[in-house]
Amino acid sequence: MSAARMLTGDRPTGRLHLGHLVGSIANRVRLHQRYESFFIIADLHMLTTRNTREDIERVAHNAREMVTDVLAAGVEPDRATFYLQSALPEVGDLNTLLQNLVTVPRLERVPSLKEMARDAGREEMPYGLLGYPVLQAADILCVKGQVVPVGRDNAAHVEVTREIARRFNHLYGEVFPVPELIMSETPTLVGTDGAGKMSKSRGNAVALADDAATVRRKVLGMYTDPNRIRADVPGTVEGNPVFAYHDVFNPDRAQVAELKERYRAGRVGDVEVKEALAVALNRFLDPIRERRARFADRPGLVDELIHTGTERTRAEVRRTLVEVRRAMGLTGTYTRIRRRAERHGKATATPA
Template sequence: MNRKRIFSGIRPTGEIHLGNYFGALRNWVDLMHQYDCVYGVVDYHAITTPFEAKTMPQMVFNTMAALIAVGLDAEKCMMMVQSDVPEHTELAWILSCLAPLGQMERMTQFKEKSQQDPENINLGLLAYPALMAADILIYRADVVPVGDDQVQHLELTRDLARKFNNAFGDYFPEPQPLLTPTPRIMGLDGKAKMSKTLNNHISLFEESDVLQQKIMTAVTDENRKRRNDPGNPDICNIFSLHNIYSKNDEVQMIDRECRVAGIGCVDCKKILHGHLETSIAPFRDRYKELHEKPDEVRDIAREGAKRCLPIAQETLQEVKSRLGIGKHQFV
């Protein structure tokens, strides 16, 4: 029986942190056993915001290594770098010609990023959702795992697929969203979700001493000034991590004891550090191993692109044929 196909991508913009893992990558590992999965390091998306050309190759490498380190298996899914499959951007141009300008300007992410950095409102940022649509449709994906912040972009993808099908004949599937419950990982400052930009994150490959330092200095219940003051786990980001990394009976004990000042924040953090270290140590070790054997990462990326190219080329050839372009060879 043919499996349904999934596409999902990650931008190579910095360290992979716990929020990335629980928001996407852990789910990717589970999905590769159920679907025909294509996962991309989407470097063209990364250049829509300020970047350093000198560090980009290493960022791409690190992100690909991270995908492998968390458990993605090249025998069970395809992993590639977006710019190694040029059909993505060619289809993006075609889809952008179908995308209404007003709809693109109404994209929430475009408006937010434009407000955050008004000096960097570029055409690529506006056209970002068209490239995202191309990433998905070039593989004729049936399903796309998305978070709440990407649902609007997927709706645009479905709109563009429908618009193409109506104009040029039924071809693209309208990809369905796969919404899976994911924990909201708060940053160490307790003010916003974990983010590289806000520098309130824990790397998935953090060294043990750095991990301990970050946890021990993390903000907890700001109303708890002294050890014998009762705390409120409901507003403590350290407790939210206990809900993920600690066993149920331990979570219940910490919840109960915190509320009556039976356990202090220092002891609570020490327990969390132990569980976190146990959890991320295998990822960290594998990540280091891949950096010591970089050819393994490069071979997986090359092989992934090699497997993706025929699929993408077939799609683009069919799209061009339906548009009536690309038929005449003059060179």
């Protein structure tokens, strides 16, 4: 490898939103100029919680939308390799080999897995979801990723990858780099309903592709201080989603400070605070919308990026798997059996 590599990506379950942006995409935009960057379209990971025929049929559309969102956020197409996870069966082979290097109790301690099952409406955790971090390790290690930017909720997954890489190298020799975790410094973005983090499955997200009217409608419907029944009642700023969004997305710090002061004193209504937020959010999203429109004017670009990226990644993964099997001694096992069979066959052959 000539340059250090970054592996990152998302499940193609729908459009990306502001939570994705502050959680990891902003880091990807910054880092992809520095690293050789692979962006996974993680449709196998999607199957852990969404695996109906209809879910799978939507993958192609969702993949295009997801890649377009990433490009719109600022990733340059000539500096990124996008690929479809399910098109690389070798990743499944690597997952099979790596799953023996981690225990069930270790995976059960990954906090986000139970949350993912709950968000998907699963009363019990599927086997595949328990092994989600192992498949994620295969994703990272198959391209020998050295840098992984993630949101806080995925940090524990990458730590499993680090442990698996160290364990493999200890047992079989140095094959994998131990990836560095780069975590967003921005706190996890709460959803518009105030009930938890922003999530596509919860329907509490502001999508990067939302138009101005949709953003305003979602903002005006946001959860605020439930104890504040009138504008003249002093309100709570701490833990208030509207002000949390102001802190992240409104660059007019003087306006934010004034709104907080008036809110605490009962001198401003929720609507005014929300209208100011809608204006700030739309100004923030306008450059993303403009970039999205430019890519939308180039039909076939995204499909070509996914196609060529998948072919390139397949070649990388095949090389890695050969190296892994050789390090483990698996390549020699069949070779020895075949050679013995050939010798035995020659020794017992009946002369003509």
